[in-house]
Amino acid sequence: MEGMCTLNRLKTNFLDIEMINPVTTASGTFGYGREFSEFFPLSSLGAVTVKGVSPVEWVGNKPIRIAETYGGMLNAIGLQNPGVDYFIAHDLPFLEQEKATVFVNVCGNTVDEYAEVTEKLQNTSVAALELNISCPNVAQGGLAFGTCTKSVENVVSAVKKKAKQPLIVKLSPNVTDIKEIAKAAETAGADAISLINTLVGMKIDIQTRKPVLYNKMGGLSGPAIMPVAVRMVYQVYEAVSLPILGMGGISTHEDALEFIMAGATVIAVGTSNFTNPYTTQEIISHLQAYCEDNSIENISSLIGVAHL
């Protein structure tokens, strides 16, 4: 009927942030938004989680940094980024102009460094912080913090003291018991859990007879890891009461639904952005169509239904 607005069945409330839909971007796969803004408005996304930001510029690992694998890819980028000051001065204004809801992925080598980045992001338009304690590609920081409950508690509580914005803690799957780590983050004050970061993998070049990546190992992402990610979201949903941001190989709206049914309130698309720059847009419109076809008034009614 002319003049009638279609009900947005994807409106999502996450950490008291009103999001237009539950579709966000996985840190590291979307830069700081500039490149993809050429394809679609960043305001079309529930949120943009930008590439990790560290206290000072980090150069990253020596090439070769990437390798395609069966149904996925390995990366050992090493968190190359221009540092938090540059981000605030150059990238955040662009994102504000684009009316993007911004989540910043926070990186550091030490607890103090995580706290320093957090402090600098106070009194900015950043909607939430995502604590990166799960990157396998940096020698200190990253995964080193995320594999034991004590260090998770230390870094989360230090950051929580400095942050006015809600704090999402991003977990690695490279742990013995993801539920334990999630509980430690919850106890220390996390407001949400995002998972999974990459699995650790390797590819060997049989011509050179050496690992392809300069760093030898790297993070595996893409459709191949999705079953592991869905399982972990399912487990964490049972372990903590915090809302979950689920990711790991999502490339279609059906994939997104698996994560939501497993317990995710919000999802992120990562590697699939490289396969098809419009993946997020297609998922948004297909999720809306799915809700219409199934008479679902709001997608949030599907969160965790696989546990019933």
Added chain:
Amino acid sequence: MNKKHQQVMLKRNEAIAKDIYIMDLAVQSAQQSVDMYMPGQFLNMYVEEKHTILPRPFSISAINKDSNEISLLYGVVGKGTTWLSKQENGKMLTILSPIGNGFSVEPHDSVALVGGELGVAPLRFLLDRYKELYPHTKVYVYLGFKDAPYDLVSFEKADELFVAVENADTENYFHGHVIGVLESHYKDIDMYYGCGSKGMLHALQTYVQHQEKPLELSLDPRMACGIGTCMGCVVSIKDEFDTIVYKKACADGPVFNGRDVYFE
């Protein structure tokens, strides 16, 4: 020109040598005009081979303004290119094009285009553009191959074409490395361009440094996203303070000032 994510029609997909193909793609005029493409630019090809994730980048080897077509020269080296080599005329393919910067084209008296194996691909476009814009510029082309040359017909417009083959000794071509041919057939050149393996580019850089002439190199490291987001394709470049920094070959290149490229 802004890159466009678009469907193009396959018009030709022909093997010109073992595992070497020429592909012609028709761009829809409503989407884009290939007039604005620059030699040195490349495109992302989103192959449909199952379980592949990443686009495959290819240098643009030629354009046809009348038919609004793009030509690519590619080698079959893995899953994606194997799939591509089997596609038939009429197939709609998804590309993102054009990406990156181009070679500088200026009215020099003479230029040298130096290419190795599939590095010859963008040099064909560069030759065509020189002949179109600056017909008085003498264009000398030096191409090097390991076992057998290919696509030489695309370089017929060159004022002189030198072909070097490393592993074969024939009457028709020079036997040896292309840089050796450059050295032994000295010409007074105003500007050099190079595209090929790291080893060849490094040798070219050294040679041109001795000549004290300008040089542009097209770099082609492994790429993932191809659009400047993932930081996968970084190359080492000297910045304005002579510090070596990482630049993205896809977004800051693929063409760089030859003097600034740092080869480890």
